[in-house]
Amino acid sequence: MKKKGAEILVDALIKEGVDVLFGYPGGQAIPIFDALYDAKELSVVLVRHEQAAAHAADGYARATGKVGVCIATSGPGATNLITGIANAYLDSIPMVAITGQVSTPYLGTDAFQEADMVGISRPVTKHNFLVKDIRELPAILKQAFYIARTGRPGPVLVDLPQDVSRAVLDDYEYPQEISMRSYKPTIVGHPRQIQKAAELIKTAERPMIYAGGGVITSGAHEELFELATKLNAPVTLTLMGLGAFPGEHELFMGMPGMHGSKTANLAFQEADLIISVGARFDDRVTGHVGSFAPKAKIIHLDIDPAAISKIVRVDIPVVGDAKNVLAALNKLVAPREPSEWNETIRKWKDGKLFSYKQSDKVIKPQYVIEQLYNLTKDSDALIATEVGQHQMWTAQYYRFARPRTFLSSGGLGTMGFGLPAAMGASLGLGRRTVVDVAGDGSIQMNIQELATIAINRIPVKVVILNNEYLGMVRQWQEMFWNKRYSSTCLRGGTLCDECKGPGHCKIAYVPDFVKLAESYSIPGFRATKPSDVADTLRQGLEIEGPALMEFAVANEENVFPMVPAGKPLDQVMEEL
Amino acid sequence: MNTRTISVLVENHSGTLSRISGLFASRGYNISSLTVGETEDQSISRMTIVVEGDDAIIEQVVKQLNKLIDVIKVIDFEGSPVIEREFILVRVDSTKSSRHEIVELADLFGAKVAYVGASSITFELCAPCDIINDFIVLIKPYGVKELIRTGKVAMAQARK
Structure with missing residues (x-):
């Protein structure tokens, strides 16, 4: 079949099952958008900044499990995608990013809006391609999707010069099959390694399960549940893993690490066996690596051989897909009765994983999350977050019950992720309600997307915990930098005189989030008293379409517990 | 510092060398020498890389190289003639x-x-x-x- 390059791209997107994509046009991408104009099978969402296109594709992928797609033009359009691509890379999210590029004769000449995208994106993509010849295009697109979604998933960038997108291929046919001699991910775990793991499990007295995003990626939550309940093994989930095991289950210990539960962290230090599934021993989880899990043997199940023994030494590595390996392992392990170990965990947990001091005067941010949980737990709503204190409180107090219901930037920690990710997720799930929990700092990083949300009537509910600070950095400044709040107050600026702190400040806070929402024709609500929290949430959630809810929360509330960076996990600070 | 010789079979197309050298640079591994050329199969190039590092570093180098999409095979010569x-x-x-x-x-x-x-x-x-x-x-x-x-x-x- 005779097709132009851009038409081949559109055909490939449809054949790969893409139904929604996120983009922003520009000179070198006009042929691509021209071809998209006729594609009735594809819904093209025009964002207001390319970074948001990448995050929206990312949110779409996290919520649906499918490959997210974003498109931008060459030069600044393409470089604006980079943060979103890096974010997807660190969280192993399947994504294909298409960038327009200057025509091949101009490559390398510093042409107008030219940026070396293959060079710039190399360290933050799983793989990338520069298409120099239209004859290569069908196979490259097939490979891009294949690489993005298989093995340890990740973003793949395809840089498409304008002349290639306009060139004509006479005998186009989209490849049916794909086989790459240089890329063959291991799916099935080695039976002998799985056998060894089962034997080690048999002898363990204090086993625990430490699971991460890999469980969600491979859809292994049921197998994980079977293993945990069969062994009566307590479970901790990383930030990326939240939702992979029911948050209200008695075996659940919450998130581990820096702002994790004391129960999970003490369990690491006392366990004699850690079964790690699809998690990568991030520094925010292990604390000081040398004193991490001193009494434990470690079984590490991971699809990425390079993740094994990268941070901590592992006793039994099993390379393979989590669902596949856990299913095989479940057949080999015998049920284990609850023991003294379970009793110890129960005592540590003491009925709750996290706690804070409630107030009847000022809204505590944790209270907003608790109320949000109560109001949404029986619905099918998803929760997204930005990055900072509000993200940690959400991870602590929202008891996620199902996989793919929590969308948060784990590895890169990207402020501005939540709002565009929420809209991508909502559209991927047929306009599902998605709540974006945000701080007043991070919501402003991609706030322009309120326009995209408003125009397309996407049911994204923005919950802003406004403490008038960049709260997480302020917390570190309070705890470790002598309370010198350098550049973290969002009320003040260069015109401030001597600062007497919040409550004494004469400068008006900007923006007025409620008015801002209204200027986008999004209903806005504000709560300033604890007694208003539930009603305000209810109003925003019940209204059809998007809404913004602002909560004036305690300015200097801190996230606890906290294990300071680089300290052992049993050195938990529970208050100042 | 120990050195180790590894051989890497890669797809012979543009950009592959920069992926390999970029991997070493971004992860802080040191290359003592690197040579590259075509093999008996024109579509495959072979690199011989002499790397500095202890066993743990070499293990990571080999794993990270294997992770690159264009890498077909990594051969660690340690212990073999x-x-x-x-x-x-x-x-x-x-x-x-x-x-x-x-x-x-x-x-x-x-x-x-x-x-x-x-x-x-x-x-x-x-x-x-x-x-x-x-x-x-x-x-x-x-x-x-x-x-x-x-x-x-x-x-x-x-x-x-």
């Missing part, structure tokens, strides 16, 4: 009186004269790396004007 060679060109000061002595020394190493100038001689030598190193040490006192090393290439001995 290999044929290894390096090639050098070296231009040495020579006068009428020293020329004979220098050529005699080069002869002992099997180095060949590549060019003779009025005040210098250029040698070529293909040999295992340690022999190359020895030759350079002994020729240095005569005044080395210019030295080029290709870096090591290595191949496992055929199975018997």
